[in-house]
Every structure is written in C-alpha cells, then in structure tokens.
Amino acid sequence: MTDTDPETLADRVREGDLRLYELEEHADADVAAAARRLLVESESDADLATTSEYAFPAADAEANIENMIGAVQVPIGVAGPVEIDGGAISGERYLPMATTEGALLASVNRGCAALDAAGGAGARVLKNRMTRAPAFRVADVAEAEALASWVRDNVDSLREAAESTTSHGELHEVTPYVVGNNVYLRFAYDTKDAMGMNMATIATEAACEVVEDETSAHLVALSGNLCSDKKPAAINAVEGRGRTVAADVTVPRETVKRTLKTTPEAVAEVNTRKNLVGSAKAGGLGFNAHVANSVAAMFLATGQDAAQVVEGANAITTAEVVARGGGGDSTGERDGDLYVSVTLASLEVGTVGGGTKLPTQSEALDVLGVRGGGDPAGSNADALAEAVAVAALAGELSLLSALASRNLSSAHADLGR
Template identity: 65%
Template sequence: MTAADDLADRVREGDLRIHELENHADHDTAAEARRLVLEDATETDLEAIGDYTFPAEAAEPNVENMIGAAQIPMGVVGPVPVNGDESSDGATDGDSSDGEATDADESAPNEGGAAEGEYYLPMATTEGALLASVNRGLGIIRSAGGATARVTKNGMTRAPVFRVGGVAEAARTVEWVNENTEALRKAAESTTSHGELVGVEPYVVADSVFLRFAYDTKDAMGMNMATIATGEACEIVEAETPASLVALSGNMCSDKKPAAINAIEGRGRSVTADVVISGKLVEDRLHTTPEAIAEANTRKNLTGSAKAGALGFNAHAANVVAAAFLATGQDEAQVVEAANTITTMDTREREDGTTDLYASVSLASLEVGTVGGGTKLPTQTEALEVLGLAGGGDPAGSNADALAEVIAVGALAGELSLLGALSSRHLASAHEDLGR
C-alpha cells in the first residue's frame, strides 16, 4: 500500500479530513490521495487531472484541497506592436517588416508608455477562432505601423463600510477623513513596503459611510495588499470618529462585480490603445470600408449596448482579457471588471480625399500584476517571460503597466477583426471555415 492509499483510507474511515492531508504527507502525495478518494466516491478516472508538471507545493498559495490541474490550451498571437514612445505618424498602406519580441530591457518604461516594441502575447482559451481573429487584427495593426497604448490611471481600491448614528455623524466622519488623509496614509503604508495610498473618497448613504481607498500597488495586482492596508487605516477611523466598521469591503470597491463606479472612476489600471488604419488597408485586409466598420461599431457597440443597459460598450474585449488572464496568472474573476471597455471606431479624412479608420479601446478597470498570486505558478511565469515582463519592473510598476498596455492592444486587435468580419458579413463563414 502506498502512502497515498493509506491517506485515502484514513479519509474514508473518518480519521482524517480532506483538507488535513498536507499535515501528514508532501503536497503531491496529498493531491494523489484526494484523487483516490474522489475516484472511489464518484467512479471517475482522474488520470488527466492528475497529469500536471509543476510540484503541487508551488500551488499552495493559490488553491486548497488540490487534486491536480485544469489544462487549458494555450496559444500565442503577435508580435504585438506597441508604440510606447510616441504614436506612429499616421496610417500606412503597406505591410511592416516582421520583428521579434523584445526582452525585458527593451520593454522598459520610457517617457511615454511602459510597453515599447513587439511582444508575443500568450492566450489560454477553449474558444476556437479567437486567437486567429486576434492575430488577424494584430497583422493589420502591424501593417498600419503599430498601436499606441497608455495607462492613464492607476489605483487598486478597497472600500469599507461604517455605521454611524445619522447624517450628522456621517458628516463629522467625512470631515475628519478629508482633513486627515496623511494619518490614514501613514497607517495604511505601514503594512507594506511597496503600496502607496493615493486617495480616499468618502460616500454617504443615510447612516452608512463608505470610504473608497485607492492604492498604487506597483507590479502587484494588489487586492490583498489593499485589503490589509485598509484594515490598518480603519482602526484609525474608528478611534478618531463616531464611525464603527461593519465590513472591510462594502462593495463600493467594487471587486469582481459589474459596477458603474469602476467604469467611471477606474480600478486597477485604466488603459487606452489606439491606431489609425488607412482605408486601403481596411479594404485589402478586412474586405470592408472604414465607413462600414464605424457604422457597425456605432449601431452594435454603442447603440446596442446602451439599449441593453450594458456597462461595457464593446464587441468582445473580455474574450481577449480572459485568455490573457488565464495565460499570465491573473485573477480570472476580475474579467467582469475588465469588460468595462469602450470601443470607438471613427473615420478620418485625408487631404487627398481618402478615408482612414481611427480605432481605439479604453479599458477602465484592468486589474493586472506581474508579481504575486497566480503569476508565480510555473506555466504562468513562463508566459510572462515570453512577454519579457515576469517579476518586478524597474521602476516598480512598469512591468504591470506594460502588461496592461499589451493586453489593451490585443483587445483592440480583437475588436478590429470582429467588427471587420461583421461589417463584411464574414463572421459565420470564418467560424465555419475554421470548423468552430
């Protein structure tokens, strides 16, 4: 009898609980024992789930009661051309030369954007045709001279809710917070050597006071950092005001839920990417016109989304974000916030009378990091290394900024490709041709 068999028997007999196995064996043996218990209880073969390549101990910070790994196909698109220094001079009609992905040094931040050069973007998905579509869009962006991307705002938020006796106490609490931001900053930053408190915004609803703390968490996505820091600051608020803490998260943050506040104020990184594409290139590669794409975007992404009461006004930005998140170890539940994307497509007239297409995506709440969380898992680390963005950047925060900008350009490529397919009426045939 193996050690895993013995542990499994002890679980079946009630001697051990399934979450206690790492106290009696190494992590891989514990995972094997759980698979044996499940196989016996459910009459299921877990051979594929148990066929993983990294040591189970590496996943201890990321999962409990591990039984194996969910394997999702991963592909790559690109190179993703990002003009971090300055935008291209305008739309071009021809193909640009191929290039290779830059290394970490070449991707270092500059006076413009954090991402500069060409990046291969790994994407993990089960949706056929997605990477082909994104890659088509990226090819057009390359031919147009590359896209420009910028992180325009940075602030991971945590918003505790306090109870007060009434509106008078609420007003006193808000007044104290507004006058004592430095005291709150000192308390919050005492818990971290990296995070910086950038602001506290009060909101009052009757006898509830919400304080929306925002942090620069550098290269970490920073949710845990923000939570711990805010907890420390809350002790000062309770000691100095009439407010009593009810919950460390009051949903004004707002984490992992569709929320207008994130679409308006941003959360994590707010990032925009844009490109100008010549009408000739649109016609040659997308088999449609700038006017047709602009109209499709207005009627579908803007009017249609407004009629539906959507928060995001885009074609499928979450598709690209989700696949990039899974590949690079981001918190997949935060894709719901990353879908807060507005896509614009406009025509621009040249002096010679021809028409260009101006295309952009603005992601209000893209929550990404290159250190901590799932980024430390071996597969995800390798994906970030492909990008040249694994680990902390120099200066701090530059790698996460660059990752946000590259993902934004990938989302822009996806929007271009899908809107091109829709306006040329090729969407169904494209899926049919790819057997998807």
C-alpha cells in the same frame, strides 16, 4: 503502507481520522493531491488520469488553491507578433492567450496583422488605482457628514497607518460616500507590480482602526462593495480600478480593404450602431464587441485573477473615419482612414504574486518580457496592461470588420468551430 502512501491517506479520510484539507500535514503536497484523487475517483467513478498530469510540484500551488487534486490544462497559443508603442512596453511582441474558444486566436491574430500593417498600436496606462471601500455605521446623517469631513482632514494619518503594512503600496486618496447612516470610504492605492487586492485589504484594515479609534464610527465590513471587486459597477467605469488603459491605431484605408475585407465607413457604422447605441439600449456597462474574450485569454495565460474579467470587460470601443495620414480630424469623405481605440476602465493585473508565480504562467509573462517586479516598480504591470489592451484592440478590430463584411458565421464555419 505509510502516511506517504496515497492509499493510506485516502483510507484515513474515509475512516474520519483526517479531513481533506489536513493531508498536507501528513505528506508532501503531491502525495496529498494523489490521495484526494483516489477519493474523488472512488466516489464519483471519474477517471482523473489526465488531471493528475501536471508539470510543476503541487507545493508550488499551495498559495493558489486548497484541496488540490491536479491541474486543468487550457490550450495556450500566441497572437502576433504585433508592434506596440506603449508607455511601458515597446517593440514587437507575441501575445500569449489561453482559451477553449475556437477561432478566438485566429481573430485576434488577424487584428494583429492589421495593426502591424498600420505601423503598430499605441498604448498608455492612464490611471493606476486599486481600491478597497469599507462600510461604516454611524448614528445619523449628522454623524455621517462629520465622519466624511474628518476623513478629508485626516488623510495623512490614514496614509501613515495604511502604508505601515506594506513596503510597496502607496495610498493616494480616500473618498467618502454617504448613504443615510452608512459611510463608505473608498481607499485608492498604487500597488506597483502587484495586482494588489490583498495589499489594499490589509492596508485598509490598519487605516480603519484609526477611524474607529478617532471617531464614533463602527466598522461593519472591510469591503462594502463600493470598491467594487468582481462585480459590474458603474463606479469602476467612471473612476477606474486597477489600471485604466487605452490602445489605439489608425489603419490606412487600403489596409482595411486588403486585410480586413471591408471599408472604414462600414466598421465605424457597425461600432456606432452595435457597440454604442446597442449597448446603451441594453443598459450595458461595456460598450464593446468582445473585449472580455481577449482579457480572459490573457488573464488565464499570465496568471491573473480570472474573476476580475468582470471589471476588465468594462471597456469602450470607438471607431471613426479620419483624414488620410492619421491627422486625427474626422471626415465624412469616403477616402479617409480608420481610427479605432479601446479604453479599458478597470483592468486589474499584476506581474508578481498570485498565479503569476506558477510555472506555465511565469513562462507566458516571459514571452512578454514582464515577469516579476519592474524597474521602476510598477512598470511591468503597466506593460502587461498595455499588452492586454492591444490584444483587446486587435480583437475588436477583427470582429467589427467581420461583422461589417458579413463573414462572421462563415469564418466560424470555415474553421470548423
């Protein structure tokens, strides 16, 4: 046996000659993964035969995972097609969604049918800002005020340092926040088609060196949680992070009755009492029914950072009865149409880098026609954000209608979920 044999590698780990993370230094990535599986199987009595079946070279995932033993397969389906009138994406598109939650795609698909019957959904990216907020320590509030003032006067110097680290990212603003002798600087970047967290981190580190060289401030942490990444945060709900994107539709009354089995008034009332009042009473940051479902399924399918569903679910759904013909005027009359919108404040997506390079995730991006860098730069990530927003809109419309018609539980029962 040689080091290219999984058993030999596994024995060397057992003997303490190698560590799990060193295996790729002695064999190719697939052999290293096989050796780890042998170790895990022998020590846990698990059978990893299915885990070992994956459709890409393990080396393709080296940028995405350490100590690889195989791959988890999550079922992927499509909702739609649905007509999208977006700023960056247009036409009929299938929405690729990966999930283990039965009835989710059926629900989103029903929403897509209603959107299509209404002539399609509108979608627009409203803001694009990926943030990183380092924490600095100063002596007292006088120095804190002085640092904040210095930052406002020297944004150009910070921009030059930050942008020297990237050929794509652009620093748009730096906002100081003071808490006693703590100063947080919230850097906000346009990261084009990348989700951009790594880009923002590297660029901000370069800018922090300028701050320390030119002021008395001491950098405590490159991330001070005012960013705020992968945590519920009001600042992201107000200021946005990643893409702030909205989607909407006006559904004719007849379509609401025929496709969604309810009325515009009933949907609007459920949304007000559940999504707005109920969420407010709960102290929620997301004022929606289940936006996280659509965001998570689209994220898994297209190779996004799954943990950022936390921010992606930071959304507000509105619903109201409007005058027939989509004029936009609210009406109390019982003959109007249904206007529904979803606004996602902090949707962090990209079409280059990270998990988007993995084969199945690349294929899902191809389904949407947004894989890789866009022309102009940033347009593909904008298009993906708009597609996710439309999926969320379809999901909200369908679930609100199910609640309004009181058939939510029966739908799950009928589908056997």
